[in-house]
Amino acid sequence: MINELQHPLVKDLVNRLRSNQTQAEEFKTIIAELSRLLAYNALTTPPLIQSTIDTWQGPAEYSFIKQDDLIFIPIMRAGLPMLSGLSSLFPHSPSGFLAMRRDETTHQAKTYYDRIPECNDKIVVLLDPMVATGGSLNDATTLIKSKNPSKIICLNIIGSREGLDVVESNHADVDIHIAQIDKTLDSNKFIIPGLGDAGDRAFNTP
Ligand code: PRP
Numbered sequence: 001m002i003n004e005l006q007h008p009l010v011k012d013l014v015n016r017l018r019s020n021q022t023q024a025e026e027f028k029t030i031i032a033e034l035s036r037l038l039a040y041n042a043l044t045t046p047p048l049i050q051s052t053i054d055t056w057q058g059p060a061e062y063s064f065i066k067q068d069d070l071i072f073i074p075i076m077r078a079g080l081p082m083l084s085g086l087s088s089l090f091p092h093s094p095s096g097f098l099a100m101r102r103d104e105t106t107h108q109a110k111t112y113y114d115r116i117p118e119c120n121d122k123i124v125v126l127l128d129p130m131v132a133t134g135g136s137l138n139d140a141t142t143l144i145k146s147k148n149p150s151k152i153i154c155l156n157i158i159g160s161r162e163g164l165d166v167v168e169s170n171h172a173d174v175d176i177h178i179a180q181i182d183k184t185l186d187s188n189k190f191i192i193p194g195l196g197d198a199g200d201r202a203f204n205t206p
Contacts, residue, residue, distance in 0.1 A: 002164055002176045003041065010037055014158065014180045017195045024204045031129055031157065031202065032085025034179050038155040039086055039125070042177040046070065047123070067092035071119055071149070075100050075128040075140055078199040082127035082155065096124075098143070100136045107189040109136040111143070119147035126152060129198040131159030131178070133189050134166035141171045151175075157198070158182055160191050 013034050016022055022030070047066040052059050067090050074083040076099040083095060099113035124144050131137050137154060144152055152171070156178040162185065164176060182191050190196075200206065 004181050005179050010179050027201050028081040031081040034157055035082040035085035038177050042153050069122050071122050071124045073126050078129050079127040081202055098140055109139050119149040121150045123151045124149040126154045129157035131156050131163040132191050134163030138167045160185050
């Protein structure tokens with residue numbers, strides 16, 4: 001399932017990312033805001049737990065999100081600001097890390113680091129702002145599936161239709177929530193119009 005968010009607030013934030021005037025700090029702040037809006041849309045039926053808390057009127061039972069059962073995994077580098085955005089909403093959730101780099105000639109993603117916690121029967125939320133050819137998200141999803149999570153949810157900022165189709169055709173059981181689906185890819189497999197290279201823009205590298 002691919003869900004493209006349509007809210008004007010989401011589109012406004014995406015279009016601010018497209019601007020070359022948007023410098024690294026603001027870029028990361030906008031990515032963080034978009035990540036919270038994506039999570040708001042994606043996590044409508046999270047695992048819940050009833051807990052008794054002390055309130056000003058004494059002990060009372062309320063429902064809370066079972067944060068231990070949600071694992072957030074950014075695809076580094078560019079996924080890191082997404083994790084920062086979500087840590088205030090999910091301060092008790094475990095994080096995993098997966099670092100991938102797309103080869104500039106072949107455009108194939110290569111994994112160069114992974115540190116994934118126990119995922120058995122947990123919900124894994126994969127974070128990557130960009131889905132170009134879909135290779136990185138596709139391979140990340142395959143790797144996470146081998147860890148037996150109960151579900152995988154992908155939060156993405158901008159993707160190309162062809163890249164998203166690749167992921168969906170291989171992983172129809174995965175939910176993808178994305179802020180913007182753009183037209184196409186250029187000959188270098190960059191999203192058009194896109195926003196350039198999110199990792200470079202977030203971390204001030206050429
Ligand atoms: C970018 C982006 C995605 C990937 C998308 O990362 O952040 O992870 O490419 O491309 P794909 O869909 O064709 O695989 P990049 O490899 O530039 O690494 P970075 O995050 O370190 O900048």
